[in-house]
Amino acid sequence: MTDSARNALREARRVVVKIGTNALTSATGRFNRAHFDALGQDLLWAAGGRELVVVSSGAIALGMERLGLPARPRDIPGKQACAAVGQSRLMQAYEEAFSHAERTVAQVLLTHEDVQERRRYLNVKHALDRLLAAGVVPVINENDTVSVDELKFGDNDTLASLVAGVVEADALVLLSDVEGLYTADPRKDADARLMPAVPRVTSDVLALAGDATSAVGTGGMASKVSAAARAAELG
Template sequence: MRKKLLKGVKRVVVKIGSRVLTDDDGALDMTVIGSICNDIAALRGQGVQVVVVSSGAIAAGRSELGLLEKPKTIPQKQAAAAIGQTRLMRAYEEAMKPHGLKVAQVLLTSEDLASRQRFLNARATVDTLLGFGIIPVINENDTVVVDEIKFGDNDNLSALVTNMAEADLLMILTDIEGLYDADPRTDPAAQLIPLVRSVTRDIERMAGGAVSAVGTGGMATKVAAAKKAARNGAPTMLLLGKQAGIIINAMEGSEVGTLFLPAAAGLNRRKHWLAYTLKPAGRITVDDGAREVLQKKGRSLLPSGVVQVEGRFDRGGCVRICGLDGKEFARGLADYSVTEIAKLAGRKSKEIEEVLGYRYGDVIVHRDNLVVL
């Protein structure tokens, strides 16, 4: 199955975690970085384009600042990132040089991908770099980012980059062999799960939420990233990053790590962006009838189905769409502002102009701008 699935892969996103890139003292491990770059060069030789999403800047900067443990304050993290980014890029440059390959740094915040124009600009930049045979090395712009515009972790960023770069495969290199049915660090009977056909609630619960001393993402964030990539139609491989040759072995179809299969019916690129990249600014609660037609019939949300609206958003804002039980089941772009929707809730479409004195259209959220989650 693996060989067949990977046969047509032409563009790969390789996410490399902090624990993979650093040694026991928290400094960059040039042996491991060199091994990974050897594999990336081998892929390039086979005609496969590679985009790297790399953690490690804060960890590299931490050692330069003389901090004995992970920075706790935002200024400390930003200072460590400012120092560490240069060290990290230099490490990639040195490791790629023997293969005749060049690298380019691309720093992003969630705002860069939440804006459709900036999202497309970022994609064009990555496409151009790949066209010149250069390896983009993408990281969150930790030197300026604050909580409100953070991706959360580079696992999430890698899934979003997989969509942005229109990649065929996401590889997440981590410090364990893959997804286990229990924590292998504490349970010697834990078994590796080689294949995940679909990320279910049981799989998510199994992943837990542990984080490392030098990174921000635990197994739960990696499973969440695999789920997002699957909705985009891309498989994900979770692999032991410090194992020499692991990328090439995986690409050749060896039964290593955990393979997450793509969803049978993936989202198009724009709807994936809408579902997973935009941050909702409000919530619309709908009645059971509206929920049924949205979920089962792919219709637009009409004002008659709206029960309540909350938040602060204008026309075109991203909103969560929730049922009467309060649970979000869809997400979309509103055709009206929060104050306008509050006035239209429960009314018929033909009453819109009568209520507002104008109308943009007959729906609150058009089906083309709506994703069922």
């Protein structure tokens, strides 16, 4: 976790941290245990004296690995099958990471309708509030096993921003395998500079974020900037 992320959390009481697939896997799409263990230490630090909610990608990638698939499936049933296989492995990793501090984790699977329909929204809110009050760390993922294409959040950056609104978080941190938003694509422009702060998300800022997706993930800088804008609108 970067110094800027830690600084954002120092005064926060309730925090949502999102971890993307690329932050959990190697370049080949395989689960990176050493990197995950390091992230676990960051999460334990973030949970110290705070109420922490983790929004995690990775179930489909872990399912791909377990099933021996060379690439991410393109069809919805294929993705659902990978998620079903990978979800238990993902939760086992979080169980082990938080057990070092004797913290309990809870698996929470959501679909788009859970935060759009009022009654279900309130059910989610009450459940998360009760878990946090009990000192539990909810680990949230989109329920890829049952959701269909038109109901999907599209990426967990969007999900994280919505969850931050549900739990009325003080801070939202989106962890990734890139340093942040640049003035241009650093892979194509040697003069690209990291932007230390973005006071307001404008159309020009969105244009800087470019396109999304990678071989194993579904987000990207564009979805992170959009999620930041949504979180700001929610306070």
